[in-house]
Amino acid sequence: MASESTTEDHSAVKKPNGFPPLLSKKFGITDIKQDAVKWNKEWEAAIASLTAADVLKEISQKLDDSFFTPQHMELFHKSLRSLQTNVAEILSNLLNNGHFDTIWLLLNAAEQRKHILEGLKRASEDPSTIWGPDCRALCPEVTVSNFLSQSGKGFIDFLTRVAEIFGSPITPAFLPNSWWEQASNLPNPWWGQASDVSPQRQISQSTKLVFEVATITRNQFIGEWQFVLSSAFSIVSDITNRGEGMKEVLHFMENTKGHVARCLAEVKTTFRDKPIIRCENCTKTPDDIGQNVRFMVCSVCKTKLKFEVHYCSQSCQKEHWSVHKKACGKKKVTRGLSGTKGDFLWAFSDSDPVANLMRNLPKKEGRLTLRDIGVNPCNGKRSPAAERQAKMLEADKDVDYFLFTASGEPVRFVIDDLGAKMIFRINRGMIMTQPTDTTGVNAIGEYMLKLMSNYPGLSRDIIIKQLCEEYGEDIAEKIVELEQMAYSSDLLTVRCSVA
Template sequence: MASVSKSPTVENPPLAPLVPLLSQKFNITDINEDVVKWNKEWEAAIASSSAANMIKEVYHTFDDSLVTSDDLVDFHSSLRELQEVVAQNLRIIYHNGRFNIIWVLLNTSEQKRHILAGLNKASEADTIWAQDCRALCSEIIVSNFLSQSGKGFIDFLDRTYEVLKSSEMPVFLPNPWWEQASDDLDLSNPSWKEASNESSTNPRSKVVFEVATIERNRFIGNFVLSSVSSIANDIVHHSEGMKDVLDIVEHSNHEDKPLIRCDNCTKMPEEIELGVRFMVCSACKSKLAFEVHYCSRTCQEKDWLVHKRACGKKRVSKGLTGTKVDSLWAFNDHISDMVRTYQTSRNGTIAPRDIGLGAPTGKRSPAAQRQAEMLEADKDVDYFLFTASGEPVRFMIDDPVVKTFFRTVRGFVMRPDIGVEVMAEFILKFMSKYPGLSRDIILAQLYEEYGDDVLVVWEWEHPPGMETAIESEAKNFSKVFGPLVRMSMDIFVQKRGTLG
C-alpha cells in the first residue's frame, strides 16, 4: 500500500468535504478541464484496483472514531431520502413509455453528454469524498451505458429502480466488485488499518466500510437523478440535440398501456375471443411479483418445458413486443420495430443486410413462401421480381437508410401482415421500367403473393417523380437513423444485376 501524504484528519469533521486523495493518487484530470478524460481515468483506476484498496485510500482522510451511532442513523436516512426521490423520478419515466425510445434514438454523443452531466453533478453533490466517490462505483462505465444504442443505460436504470422500489429502507445496490471488499478487508480484523500508518487504537473498520457503502450509493443516486433530469430537461425544452428524435416519436403510434399476450402462442385476448380470461403463472407472480400470461391451460402446459427453468427464480419471459417487459411497449409501428432490430444487433447498429423476415405469424401463400425462401437464401437481395418468362430479377437498394426502411416494411408484409401497398408503391417506382418487367407484371406477382391488398395499388397510379412513403420516411429520419445504419457498399457493386 503506497502511503499518501495528507493533512491531519482530526482537523476535519467527518461530514466536511475531505482532501481528494484518490483523485491525487490516480492523477485524475480536473473535471472542469476535461470531463471525458476525467471519466476515462477513473474507469481505468477502478479497473486496476480492488474496492478494498479504494477504501484503504479514502480511509486516510476519514476519522471514523468521530462517527457516532447517531451519525450512522443520519447517514442511512439521508441515503433513503435521496433514494425515494430517485425512485419517484424513475417511476415517472416508466409511466411515460416514451422515455426509453427517445433515449435509444438519441445519437451517441448526446447520450454521452447526458451521462457525463450526471457524473459531473454527482461529483459536486454533498458527499463525504465528493468526486472520489466515483472510484467506488465500478458499475458506472460509460461505454457499457452506450452499448446497443444506449440500451446499457436503460438496463442500468431498470436494475436500480427494481432495487430501490423493493424496499422502504435504505438499500445498497448489489455489486460483486464492491462486496468483495468486505472479505478482502477482513472487517473483523483491524490489522489492515495499522498497516496503513494510522495510530488509532480503535480502528472500527466496519464503520468505514459501511460509510463508504452509503456514500457509494449516494453517488449513484445523485448520478441517476442528474443524468435523468438532464435528459428530461432537454425533452421538455425541445433542445437542439433532441429535435430530430422528438419529431420521430411524436409521429409514431402510441399505446396507452402495455399489451397482454400469451407467452406461448403470443396471441392477445382480443385475438382469441371477447371476454377470455388470461391466466398468470402463480409461482412467478407470488415469488417475483412478475406476470407471465397464458391464454389457456394448454398453452401453459406447452410452454412449461421452457418456462420451468426460470419459474419462480428469475424474471424471465419471452419479452414479447408490446408487453410490459418490452422497454418500447408504448410504440407499435415500424419505427419501434427498427429500434428493436438494432437493439438486439451485436454492436448496436443496424446492418440492413441482417434485417431478415422474422418469424411468420400467419400462413403465407405458396408464392410468398417461395419469395421468403429465396430471400432467406440470398440476403443481399431486397426483393425478387420475375419477368414474364419467369426469370428472377434481383432488386437491390443502394441507400442504406432507404434499404433499412424497405426491409422493415418487407418484414411486416411477409409475416404476413400489413404494408403491401407501401412496399408495392416503392418497387413499382423503381422497377416498372426494368428490362423484362412492367407495372402489370410486378402487380400480378404481388397479387399472387399477397392477394387482394394489392388491388388498391392497381387502381392508383403513382405520379412519376413523386416520393414514395418509404423514401420520405427514410428522408425524414435519416438524420437519426443514418449514423446507426452500417453496411458494406462493396456487396452492392459486386453482385448487382440479374441472375443468369
C-alpha cells in the same frame, strides 16, 4: 481534512465534513472543467486497475470505524432511505410513462455520452458527498461504456435496476455489486501504522463501519440529484427545450407517434457495437472456441492490402488455402460471414428476424438498399384492393405506399428517414405476406395518418376507408387505439412531476 471534533459532539449530529480526494490526486486525474472526456477516460482506467480493497484503503487512510458514531450511522441511513424512495418514484415515472427510453435509445452515441458525462459531472461536484469526486471509484458499474452498450440499453437496464432496488421495502436497500462487496470485511490497513495516535482515541481494527458508510455513499452517488437523476434530467431538459442534438429524434417521434419509433428503438438495442471475428474456414468465433484462443490473420493480406482475414488455427488456415490463395494479397475478399466486418448487416444480431429477412433479400453487387425491401409473395388471399396496392408497389419500387384521393387519384407516399422507412417497409412486407395478421397495418396506418391526413386531396377518413377496404373493417378501430397512446402529454407529465 476531516474534522475530528464531530466525533465527540454527540448532541448535534451533523454529517462529517468532506474528506480530501486522495484517489483523484493519486491518479493525477484531469480537472473535469478542463476536459470532461479525458477526465472520464482517466477515471475509467483508474477504476479498472483497482480492487475494492484498494479503494477502501485509500479512502480510509485518515479514518477508522471509531470516527463514525451511532448517531452518524443513523443519520446516514435515514438520508439514504429518503432519497431512495424519491429516486425510485421519479425513475419509475420516467420509465413507465412517456417515451423516455425510446427517445434515449434513438439518440446517437455522442448525444448519449454527453448526457452520461453531464450526470457524472454533477455527481462528482456535489458538495454533500463526503468523498467528493472520489465517490466515483466506489461505483465501477457507472461507466460510459457500460451505459452506451447495445445502443444505450445498458443505461435503461441500469435505471430499471436502480428503480427496482431503491423502491424495495428492504432496509438498507443497497445496489448489489460483487466487485465492491469484496471489501466488506477488511482489517483497517491504517491501524497497524498508527502508533502515533493519541492514547485517548479508540482505534478500531475493523473497517466495517467505514465500509458501511462507503456503501451508503456509493448508493448516494448513484442516486438522488447525483448521477442517475442528473443524467436523466439532462435528457429530460433537452427534450423539453428541444436541444440541438434532440431535434432529429423528436421530429421522428412526433411523426411516428410511437409505434414505429418504438420498433426502431427495440431493433437498435440488439445492434452490435462492433463487428465480430469469425474463422474464415470453420466460421467459429473466439467465444465459440473459448479458452482465450488468439485468432490469426493472413499476414500477406494484412501487409499488402491492410485487410484482415481471420483464422482460429493453423490447420484452418491450411484447409482454407485452396480457396483463399486466389485472392490472397491481391483482392480484399472474405466470405462476409454473419456479424463480421464483411457482412454489411454486421450490427444486427444473428437471430434478428429483421436482419435475416434483409440478408435473404436479393442484393445488387452485394449491397442491399431499402428499395429492395419489396412486397413479398402472399401466403393467403389478399383483398382486391390490397392486390392492386401490391401490384402498384411492385411496379414503382421508390414508393412506400399508394394512397388514393376521393376521386381515385393515386398519391405516392415516400418516406425520407431511413430508419422509419425500414420499419415501415418491414411492416408493409408482413401485411402483404400475411393479410390476416393486422399488426403491421396498425403501425403503417398510424404513421400515414399522422403524416398524410392533411395532404391535399386526402383526409383522415379517406385514408382509414382505404385501409379498411384493403385489410378489413376492424382496422379502423385498431389504428385509433394505437393513436390514443398519446405522446406529448406523457412527456409533460414527467416534467411536472419532477419540477
